[in-house]
Amino acid sequence: MYSRAYKTAVTIPPLLWVTVFLFVPYAILFCYSFWSVSSAQVILHNWNLQNYLQLVHNPIYLQVLFRSMRIAASVTVLALLLGYPLAYYLSFHAAKRKDLLYQLVIIPLWASYLVRGYAWKTILGSDGVLNGFLQYLHITHRPVEFFLYSPFAVIITLTHIYTPFTLLPIYASLEHIPRNLVEASHDLGASPWSTFRRVILPLSLPGVLAGATFAFVLTLGDFLAPLLVGGPSGIMISNVVVSLFGAAYNWPLGAAISFCMMLLVVTLLFITERLEKRLAVS
Amino acid sequence: MTEAATRASASGGAAATATPILSIRQVIKRFGQRPVLRGITLDVASGEFLTILGESGSGKTTLLRLIAGFEDLDSGEIWMGAERLDRIPAHRRQVNTVFQSYAIFPHLSVFDNVAYGLRAKNTAPTEIPERVTKALAMVKMGEFAQAAPAKLSGGQQQRVALARALVNRPRVLLLDEPLSALDANLRRQMQVELKSLQREVGITFIFVTHDQEEAMALSDRVALLRAGLLEQVAPPREIYGEPATAYAAQFIGQTNLLRAEVRDGIATAGSIVWRTFGANGAATYSLRPECIRVVAESESASPRSPDVTIPRFRGRIRNQSCGGAMDLIEIDCGAPSTIRARIPSPGILTGEREFEFTANDAVRVREGEPE
Secondary structure (H helix, E strand, O other), rough: OOHHHHHHHHHHHHHHHHHHHHHHHHHHHHHOOEEEEOOOEEEOOOOOOOOHHHHHOOOOHHHHHHHHHHHHHHHHHHHHHHHHHHHHHHHHHHHHHHHHHHHHHHHHOOOHHHHHHHHHHHHHHEEEEEEHHHHOOOOOOOOHHHHHHHHHHHHHHHHHHHHHHHHHHHHHHHHHHOOHHHHHHHHHHHHHHHHHHHHHHHHHHHHHHHHHHHHHHHHHHHOHHHHHHOOHHHHHHHHHHHHHOOOOOHHHHHHOOOOOOHHHHHHHHHHHHEEEEEEEOO | OHHHHHHHEEEEEEEEHOOOEEEEEEEEEEEOEEEEEEEEEEEEOOOEEEEEEOOOOHHHHHHHHHHHHOOOOOOOEEEOOOOOHOOOHHOOOOOOEEEOOOOOOHHHHHOHHHHHHHHOOOOOOOOOOHHHHHHHOOOOEEEEHOEEEEEOOOEEEEEHHHHHHHOOOOOEEEOOOOOOOOHHHHHHHHHHHHHHHHHHOOEEEEEOOHHHHHHHHHEEEEEEEOOOOOEEEOOOHHHOOOOOOOHHHHOOOOOOEEEEEEEEOOOOOOOOEEEEOOOOOEEEEEEOHHOOOOHHHHHHHHHOOOOOOOEEEOOOOOOOOOOEEEEEEEEOOOOOOOOEEEEEEOOOOOOOOEOOHHHOOOEEEEEEEOO
């Protein structure tokens, strides 16, 4: 058994860390969200609900929030559509190529986010690779403008960046399916498709849920991709927060938005965790 | 035809001459460069309980997986009646498998597990509950229909696996060491149930095991597999009483192998001499320990003329251990070194004693690799 002193010694540092770097800042943020800014750009410590009311009444914020959620949902769906088949192939059919393919999935995670963002800029831009290719094939005669600086560009870029995060938990859950269950299903007369639908897919749902949560939550909070490739129409909620804490100098409103976002994400995580537990069968 | 093949078709043929339900012909299977099955030919009769017996690595599970359709064979054919089985995918074969580790679907209830095969084959929904209930009752799991598999013990999962396979009324049921994960008591109980279940449903069972006692207790016929080749296929009594090879004699029950020199109907192994019918030359004989009797001391003292039909030999008692109904006695008799005998209640034996056996009980067997 460990001594009481040892237990205290190993418990205190992480507790301290979480308190100082997580709870205290969040508490401060929470306080800020009830304050306001005077016309002279001074933060007034007069407690009120103005910031939250403004969020509900000013359509701009809700509009951006809904757009962010739409983008996050699109990225999630695309990441699942791309990630699941690849994870399935890796787990069930890749055989000798498994390790190599797995590494190829992982490698993009080593490249800097910024590099990947800029890469999409050169692909989607007016004189970018994609437009050049389309004009070369005479499919278009002028550069297509909406590729870059649009929600479309944000979705493409974030799908690229977050698909590995979606793939990995799906792959892990597929790897955990005992192969004799697949054989048992075939043995009982179920076709390969029916086996997928009735055995493999249900047993991989916890992984799908985990992967979807990664993609959705990470996208919802992203601000670099909209900054690099989003343009005015691709602005997301985090960009609003960044500007409120920066140029706009309205920390209280920024804090209120941040806090709502956090509440949204925590609720989402709570729900998916409950769902995952219900889906997971030992 | 080789001696073993002649023997196999002569003895095993009795059950298999009526149109076989399953016909395995010259099946060869390799994993990479390693041959696992090296030419298996075997007919399985309708309604029979056939056991494929072999050590681990003998290829017995591979043979079962070939029949089920989980592996592709390299050459040869498997027929089910007039249908070429090895050409159709696993899900279209009229065979079902009970897996070693049960392979119960963890996300489905016991009822849904058993109904799985019926639903996969689009059985009328009205028919499903009745058939599932009947199948669960057959394995005494009726009250667990709505239970989650994770809540069941190993023995219960085993029963569900059995019901899940039988509910489909397969033409052949394949069982891959289904009892090996159970403890000894439960295992014996399941053996009895399995055998009576097979009689009840009348479905052909192909049962894979490495346990020779299990094979003997359950089977109509035993197919002994050794390193990818069939050593002998025969009913348990025959394979025990007349083993074709030294390997079969040693693998199924205990035996003494006597390396003898045969000349003109007389076999000589050291000090033991008996009558035989085999050809002249070196030969190996299997003599079961229980075929040896101890000669009463009073009778042993009076000298008698050598009798080659009930030969006698002298030996020193090296060890005697109690084996319940029979004592196991190790006899040191010089030339064929140690001979083991199983003798019912012989009392405590000491020193040098005389033993006898009936010459016909020494069975001539083939040695070495199967051809």
